[in-house]
Amino acid sequence: MSNRKIQMGRMWKYFIEATVEIIEEEGIEQVTIRKVADRAGYNSATIYNYFSEASHLIFFASMKLLKPYIDDVANYIKHGDTALDKYILAWECFCKYSFKQPSIFHAVFIMDLGDQPEKLIERYYELYPADLIHIPEELKPALFERSMSKRGQSLLQNAVDEKLIGEEQADDINEMTNLLWQGMLTNILNNRLDYNLEKAEQKTMEYIQKIIRYVSDKTQYNNAMRS
Template sequence: MFSLTNKKIQKSRMWKYFIDATVGIINEEGIKNVTIRKVADRAGYNSATIYNYFSELSHLVFFASMKLLKGYTEDVAKCMDKGKTPLDKYILAWECFCKHSLQKPDIFHAVFIMDLGDQPDELIKRYYEVYPAELINIPEDLKPILIERNMTKRGKSILQSAANEGQINENQIDDLNEITILIWQGMLTNILNNRLDYQLEEAELLIMRYIKQFVDSAKTTNNSVH
């Protein structure tokens, strides 16, 4: 039992060495310039050692990007706390998500869009196993959402709560969820490809305008805006 505990501690320590090295490279050179060799050199190990802990480079970039999302995870909890209803929280969560993601498009792409191979949904859970302290100040009802990488599932859980309270029509949940995600992905893609013709603040407002329009269209009669 003792040896197993020691092995787990050693593995977590090695993970942190490589993740911290990757974070340093991202901050200094950008996410596109991360390589296994650079990470190994920075951490003081050879490249082969990294593959004992990470099956591919994308996973290492993912974990480093998760660490760089800390500001967002702290901010979204505060933002959602201001909402009185599930639908309020849904809008506030998207506002926070848009603000942070448009400022760090490469990081959010690495976490939520990038191809991570097999079992990508397990990676966030693994991350918080290594960095459990990052969830300490997160409300219990928000933790299941934050440890979910799949954006469809993240949004659907809040919309289901809104439907349960009669705020939106249940048969609109899937369409509304998919449309809002596609709007955000389209804008993020434009930013990553340098095809944005306006400022980030304008892009954020545009995304939220569309999201709010579709949310209003999904509201039940009693909750419709007059």
């Protein structure tokens, strides 16, 4: 790696870590380019040499704050016997962490980041490759996808390969579960829940399992009718 790349990586980390500190101390809504520059010990103009907009800084800092979730999801899915079991467990872990940190997960998975947001994820793991240590190979393709739809497709393809569901059923499950999660997260962000976060997680998982059970039963019924 050239000296210039090493220096650029070091500068990126200065600004990302300063942003993380602001988020942890003041909240994600309080992040500004000026605050990050002041905390990192540089002027605002310097930041724009590395980040085109504040949303990218917030994204990278939020990715760093996702590490406890990334580490834990591997522990969750190892308890699943089938690909659908692992898909459900992955959602359980995702709901647990995302509902407790809705702004962080919104910044990573929903916030508008402009063109080619996946390249930001690639850049993040170039800067922090240690975050991928101990992550199962079956999870890595999903982690490099920013799109919730593509992340779900990556995990559900294993269920298709195991012939638990068909391609069309995988698409249905993927779309319905993502819409369900986004709706619940939006309610949490807007303080529109009539119950606590534990109940929100419980209800979301109940609905996800109902969706999967309905689609799986329908698939098995259709297969039986064809045979």
